[in-house]
Amino acid sequence: MNLVLIVALTLSAQLPSDSAVSAILAPRVQALPDSGKHGEGIVVGLLDKGQRVISIGGVDVDDVFEIGSITKVFTASILADMVARGEVRVDDPVANYLPRSVRMPVRGRPITLLDLATQASGLPRMPDNFSPRDSSNPYADYSVQQLYEFLSRYKLPRDPGAAYEYSNLGMGLLGHALALKAGMSYEQLVTRRILRPLGMKETSITLTKGLDARLAPGHDGEGKVVPNWDLPTLAGAGALRSTATDLITFLVANLDSTATPLSRTLHQTHGERQATNDPNLKIGLAWHILSRPAGKIVWHNGGTGGYRSFIGFDPARRIGVVVLCNDGNENVDDIGFHLLDETFPLKSPPPRRTEVAVDSLLLEGYVGEYELTPVFHMVVTRQAAHLFVQATAQPRFAIFAESDSTFFLKAVDAQLTFRPDALVLHQNGQHLPGRKVH
Secondary structure, eight states: HHHHHHHHHTTTTOOOOHHHHHHHHHHHHTTTOOSSTTHHHHHHEEEEESSSEEEEESOOOOBBEEEEHHHHHHHHHHHHHHTTTTSSTTTGGGGGGTTTTTOOOOSSSEOHHHHHHHTTTSSSSSSSOOOSSSSTSTTTTTOOOHHHHHHHHHOOSSSSTTSSSOOOOHHHHHHHHHHHHHSSSSSHHHHIIIHHHTTOOEEEEEEOOHHHHBBBOBBOHHHOOOOOOOOOOHHHHHOOEEHHHHHHHHHHHHOOSSSSHHHHHTTTTSSSSOOOOOOTESSSSSSSEEEEEEEEEEEEEEEEESSSEEEEEETTTHHHHHHHSBBBBOOOOHHHHHOOOSOOOOOOOOOOOOOOOOOHHHHHHHHHEEEEEETEEEEEEETTTEEEEETTTEEEEEEEESSSSSSSSSSSSSEEETTEEEEEEEEEEEEEEEEEOO
């Protein structure tokens, strides 16, 4: 009897009220540098017994946002659709769909489409020949030729399928390979196979005039408007733009296997297929599946230079959440998780830090490029009495002195400690050293 009662309560659970959601969002928006009209803000889409969209700050409910890596679940959905149609198989080697001149790395066995979709290919997060000419739009000039050159010489550190390692490169490659197989661009492919069948008219890479007029400008951590990102070669990793309403439509199709002709195929992307380094986290086809005491949350997030995003749902309770923000440094994952599971804590604001003046000669000595990993560098530059730091494929941020050798970011909760010919990045409880290479 008690078990039946618990199940009934679980299935009837609803998401928080609009006023409760607004109360959660208000302090986050108030902390943003510019939350006035057309400034930073947050839009939340809620799906339970109905559909609701709430906006707060300088954005409107129907604004368009870059959704970054949420694009990856659309790429995985294309894969599932092509498998359902008999056009490809998940265990097909990726090399089957690339030009013969490309020598895909092999170790033990070839990298398959499934390896790419489950982030277990053995490919790194980014290729080592990724060197943007314009750091404010870092993917724009990465070419197909560069992609093929990297793949043809890269040596895998482990067998495909052996371990989870999140890779923008891998998912971008999946989208590229599927587009080649279909004989069209990635944008044409995702539109024909996913967006158009679901009636998602507000989701695309190339915006119509109407959608472009509703594009919420992206901002950095200092409240400055930043350029939008273009991903011509690795589009499948993060090129889509969308609205909260359209993403709710996507959630409906994923939650209800009878909602659309495509829903049964989308359901195939949610199954657990690969372990990660977190025992409570598995991955399906791009979707991550988090096990919580209250149940499972299927989710993905995204981030570009001026935007952060989250999409997630609880398949048992049939509820879903979308969170979109046009501040590239305001991580909104905790909001999404908390709305789906109230026991998930909201993040605390970072501690207040006091800025001090530092001698200009000391500042000049910190200027340079630091290697934290072979594919992750940080470049420190100086303008007058201010230092700036820019990590690989990320925007540039100002850093502020707390002492002669310790600096902090206002945009995110991160700090830097400078040492002779080295620095240490302190973030998320980790302390990552980097040696000065230039």
